[in-house]
Amino acid sequence: MTTELDIRDLIPDVVEAVGAFDFDDRGSGISPRRLPSWTRPQLPQFSDIMARMPSGVRLRFATDSRRVGIAFLATTVTAELLPRRPVVFNLETGDGTLSTASSVLGNNIRLDLANPGRYEVERGDADTLVFEGLDEGTKTCELWLPHNAYVELRGMVVDGGATLEPAPADTRPRWIHHGSSISHCMEADEPALIWPAVAARAAGMSLISLGFGGQSQLDQFVARTMRDAPADIVTVKVGINIVNMDSMRERVFGPALHGFLDTLREGKPDTPIAAISPIYCPSAETRPGPTVPDGNGKFITVDGFEEYRVGCLTLTRIRELIAEAVETRRSAGDAALHYVDGLELFGAEDADDLPDDLHPNPAGYVRMGERFAPILRRLMG
Numbered sequence: 261m262t263t264e265l266d267i268r269d270l271i272p273d274v275v276e277a278v279g280a281f282d283f284d285d286r287g288s289g290i291s292p293r294r295l296p297s298w299t300r301p302q303l304p305q306f307s308d309i310m311a312r313m314p315s316g317v318r319l320r321f322a323t324d325s326r327r328v329g330i331a332f333l334a335t336t337v338t339a340e341l342l343p344r345r346p347v348v349f350n351l352e353t354g355d356g357t358l359s360t361a362s363s364v365l366g367n368n369i370r371l372d373l374a375n376p377g378r379y380e381v382e383r384g385d386a387d388t389l390v391f392e393g394l395d396e397g398t399k400t401c402e403l404w405l406p407h408n409a410y411v412e413l414r415g416m417v418v419d420g421g422a423t424l425e426p427a428p429a430d431t432r433p434r435w436i437h438h439g440s441s442i443s444h445c446m447e448a449d450e451p452a453l454i455w456p457a458v459a460a461r462a463a464g465m466s467l468i469s470l471g472f473g474g475q476s477q478l479d480q481f482v483a484r485t486m487r488d489a490p491a492d493i494v495t496v497k498v499g500i501n502i503v504n505m506d507s508m509r510e511r512v513f514g515p516a517l518h519g520f521l522d523t524l525r526e527g528k529p530d531t532p533i534a535a536i537s538p539i540y541c542p543s544a545e546t547r548p549g550p551t552v553p554d555g556n557g558k559f560i561t562v563d564g565f566e567e568y569r570v571g572c573l574t575l576t577r578i579r580e581l582i583a584e585a586v587e588t589r590r591s592a593g594d595a596a597l598h599y600v601d602g603l604e605l606f607g608a609e610d611a612d613d614l615p616d617d618l619h620p621n622p623a624g625y626v627r628m629g630e631r632f633a634p635i636l637r638r639l640m641g
Contacts, residue, residue, distance in 0.1 A: 261420040262390070264331060267413045270321075274426055275416065278402070279317040279468045281485065289333065289414035292317050292405065294470060299481040307475045315407035315444050315454060316469025318352075319416075322427045324398045329390035329417030334366035335410040344368055347411075350404035350452040351391045356461070358452055361389040366409070390417055400427045404451035407444070433640060435460055436468040436486055439497035441619060442539060443471025449622040455605075458629025463636040465493075476501045477508075478516040480523060487527035493640055494524060494531055497602065499538035499578040500618075503549040504559075509571035510581065517585050521597070532639045534598045535586050537579040539606035539628070542617050548572035551618065559618040579603075598639055605631050 268290060271277050280292035295303070295311045303311065319330075334347040346362040353359075365387040372378040405411055418424050437443060437456050445454035452461065460467035468489060470482060476498050486494055498517070502508045508516065517535070524533055544551055547561040548569055554560045573581075579601065586599040605628045606613075606620060613624030620628065 262327060262329065262417050263420050263422075264329075264388075264415040264417050265424065267331075267415050270416060270424070271319075271413075274321060274424060276320040276427065277317060278320050278466065280314065281489075284312070286412045289412040291410060291412045294472075295481065295485055299485065302481045304475075307472060307479070310444065310472035310475050312410050313408060313444070313446075313473075314405040314411055315446075315451070315471055316456060316467050317405045319403040319405070319413075320401070320427050320430070321424060322398055322400050323418055323422060323424045324396070325418035325422035325424070326394050326396065327390055327392045327417065327419050328394060328401060328403070329388055330403060330413065331386065331388040331415035331417065333386040333412040333414065334363060334406065335369060335412075336366065336408070337369045337371065339371050345408070347406045347409045348450045349389055349406060350450050352402045352404065352452060352461075353394065354400040359391050360450055361391055363387040363389055386414065388415075388417060398423070404457070407448060407451040407454050408446040430466050432464055432466045433492040434468065434490055435463075435465040435493045435495070435636065436470065436489055436491040437495045437497070438470040438472075438476065438482055438486060439536070440471065440476035440501045441473035442500060443469065443476070443497055444473040445471065445625050446473060447619050447621060448625045453622065453626055453629075455620075455625040455629035455632065458626055459632040459636055462630065462633035465636060474501055474504065477505075478502075478520045480519070483520045483523035487523050491528065491531060493534075493636065494528060495534045495536055495600075496520065496524075497536040497538075499573075499575060499582065499602075500541060500544070503538075503541075503544045503573055503575060503578065504551045504618075506549040506572065508573065510573060510577070511571055513573060513578070514581055514585060517582065518589075521585070521589065525594070530596055532596050532598065532641070534600050534635075534639055535582050536600040536605075537582045537602040538575045539602040539620075540608050540610065540614070541575055542608075542611065542614075544575050546574050546576055548574050558616055600635060604635075
């Protein structure tokens with residue numbers, strides 16, 4: 261026999277939602293948000309959309325139950341004619357064991373690619389997933405929430421008579437990371453296999469992920485969130501979205517990057533910070549954006565208008581500008597600021613795992629995490 265407990269009675273006193281800064285109250289449950297409530301009036305629409313997908317968010321607790329479950333209503337987003345992917349949860353126990361459960365139930369938002377901004381909502385049912393056969397005795401658990409869906413959390417399931425209590429204090433270093441869709445990792449197969457999660461688990465760190473698809477734009481509401489959040493190390497991966505949207509030219513990018521770093525340093529004067537440049541993207545290495553889908557599953561840059569492109573940014577130039585900004589600040593005394601070349605994580609030699617010429621596939625994300633883990637440890641000293 262199992263017991264279902266209302267999630268609203270558990271968070272935050274019994275269950276910690278690691279990586280969630282706020283919640284939407286849905287009446288029958290709550291949905292985590294990865295930015296604090298004060299940011300709401302400032303968020304562009306797509307930043308709000310991405311902040312509501314709980315990439316990297318975990319429910320952390322301790323229990324002696326042999327079964328742990330989650331009751332929820334998921335909402336996925338699917339492009340027209342493409343198959344709907346399952347919604348996946350991972351349960352990680354204190355010894356690092358990772359279990360997987362998935363659901364195909366819930367709502368689906370189907371986008372009309374021929375008419376941007378138009379979509380159809382397909383209503384679905386809530387579901388409950390249960391992880392069984394857990395070890396006897398009290399153990400610390402982290403339930404990784406789906407990285408590529410909205411999730412309304414409704415309840416947690418444990419054995420009848422089992423205890424559910426706060427987990428012991430997490431003594432791992434706390435790492436907060438901001439990046440683009442390549443840090444959000446919607447293409448990953450499982451939430452614990454997004455590359456920041458792979459790196460954090462391998463390096464023995466607790467991840468706070470602010471990877472927002474399409475939204476790594478040096479926004480000050482993100483910088484202030486990171487400034488104010490407890491962290492032992494901070495990383496910012498920037499550049500690809502600025503080229504994707506052609507949202508900045510060289511005149512604006514440099515000061516915006518310095519301003520973002522200045523904001524971080526207001527609250528974290530001595531914390532290790534790493535600025536990470538973009539990974540490989542063939543169409544934008546030497547050509548400025550914007551990037552657009554070509555209709556054949558690839559992303560390409562737009563040709564023409566050369567007379568108007570003075571100061572437009574390529575990935576090659578952005579890597580140079582980030583490296584120069586870091587070196588300027590280090591020369592001025594900021595020895596805890598570091599530069600990481602994104603090509604160390606995913607370069608031209610990895611192109612076979614870049615199916616759309618922009619986003620890595622699941623294997624590519626795992627490799628990125630494995631490559632970044634030793635860098636994390638080195639940055640921590």
